[in-house]
Amino acid sequence: MDPVIGISCFCNLGKIGTDETPYYRVSRNYIEPIIKCGGIPFIIPSFISESLSEKILNIINGLIMTGGCGSSDKDDRIEVKEKPRTLRGQNERRYIADRYLIEAALKRNMPLMGMCRGMQMICEIAGGKLNDKFLDEIDTGGVLHRQESSGNFPTHMINLEEGSQLQKILGVKEINVNSFHNQFCVEPGKNFKASAWAKNGITETIESTVLNFALGLQFHPEMMFNDYPIFIKIFKAFVDKCREYKNSKSHNKK
Secondary structure, three states, rough: OOOEEEEEEEEEOEEEOOOOOOEEEHHHHHHHHHOOOOEEEEEEEHHHHHHHHHHHHHOOOEEEEOOOOOOOOOOEEOOOOOOOOOHHHHHHHHHHHHHHHHHHHHHOOOEEEOOHHHHHHHHHOOOOOEEEOOOHOOOOOOOEEEEEOOOOOOOOEEEEEEHHHHHHHHHHOOOEOOEOOOOOEEEOOOOEEEEEEEOOOOEEEEOOOOOEEEEEEOOOOOHHHOOHHHHHHHHHHHHHHHHHHHHHHHHHHH
């Protein structure tokens, strides 16, 4: 049986000015590359329960922490606190739910990958630190970190550390990526390191130095893999590690 990949999602409270029923939401962009690479996607509702998080991780073989929807998105109702908008302040319920999942995955050495907000969550939960100011409050040296064009269009270059996990996966030293973020990692956290950077020095990738596969990407490869097939290599490497993890669990039960 193929590995089951858990994918975190966002709890949408409905549209502002309506009595729309809350619902869970995740972009299909996260689902399709997992299926293409031989994984079985399993959408994890956003809930606050440490014990249930542990039970879910018992039945999956890898975990993807999605990005987006940190604050208001297209007039969505969401629990947002006043500035400064930390990850927790943007959506406290989601922050706690994601924290339980990440902590459990790190403890188990389960393959873990996070995009954009997902990378920032991994960074913080691992003991790292995000920037104090948003990108629109600092000089980014002309690098467009929150593009207006569609997500399948890369807008700036990143440089990859030679010999890093991502560099080995992609087989290149630099690559153009998309960008949709306000915050970024300034300290990667315990047992993590930065391994790719924009030309202005902003961290674009973090990876674990001790775990089997724990990778954070500030960009969104799930939006680009159809038009730029090189990015499917990231999902292929991740699903392969999830298969190894599944097989190791099965072996240990014997």
